[in-house]
Amino acid sequence: MNWLGWIVLGALAGWAAKLIMKEEGGLLKNIVLGVIGGLLGGGIMQLLGGSDINGFNIYSFLVAVLGAVILIYLGRLLTGKKPVNN
Secondary structure, eight states: OOHHHHHHHHHHHHHHHHHHHTOOOOHHHHHHHHHHHHHHHHHHHHHTTSOOOOSSSHHHHHHHHHHHHHHHHHHHHHHOOOOOOO
């Protein structure tokens, strides 16, 4: 997947993770969360015997969302921040 695909998939995955976890932030935060979440989720899936992110598809999107949700959760553990009440 090229860099533009990573940015688009990252933005979508970060946005979905923020909705799930009730987190605030803009487009840049979505992209960073999604791209790093994709790397984290891909690594976790490989450890569990699955495949990592392999293109612009639903599986890769779900793996990136899983990684982004884990990142948000870990960030909250470290900072003690609570979810946003919407």
